[in-house]
Amino acid sequence: MSNKFMITWGILVILIVSVILIIGVYYEKNYEYIEASNKVKEVIKKYLKEEDININNLVSYNIQSNLLKEKGYLEEIKIKDNKCSFNAKIKKYFIYYDYDIKYNCVNEILE
Numbered sequence: 001m002s003n004k005f006m007i008t009w010g011i012l013v014i015l016i017v018s019v020i021l022i023i024g025v026y027y028e029k030n031y032e033y034i035e036a037s038n039k040v041k042e043v044i045k046k047y048l049k050e051e052d053i054n055i056n057n058l059v060s061y062n063i064q065s066n067l068l069k070e071k072g073y074l075e076e077i078k079i080k081d082n083k084c085s086f087n088a089k090i091k092k093y094f095i096y097y098d099y100d101i102k103y104n105c106v107n108e109i110l111e
Contacts, residue, residue, distance in 0.1 A: 032079045033103070040065075040077070041099050044088060047073050055092045063088045082107050 027034070044063060048055070051071075055061045065085040068074035077084040082105035089100040 036077055036079050036084070036103070037099075037101050040074075040086060040088065040101055043068060043074050044090065044099065047071070048090075055090060055097070057092050057094055060089050060091045063090065077103075079103065079105055 047053075047063070047068060053061070064087050065074060065077065069076075077086070084103050084105040086101050086103050088102075091098045091100070
């Protein structure tokens, strides 16, 4: 094998390992937000189904956490020991639903 071939494969392996590490660090850093978002999406789906709310194509529907708490669909959300509320914008694209969830978190100690 030639040196160029070995160097090319070496660089390729280093790039692949680097990309995997970067993805892992990003996922670990945002894991709690990702888990909270998945939970919120499931609660929103349940709310929309049980309240018989239909979202039209390309029209957004906003839901805030206090509405879901008042109706008994959701309890307190904690992310990294912070109390969080959210504002979710749901948009339907034909058969696909897009959930844009923005969190507002406050440290319990500062409250």
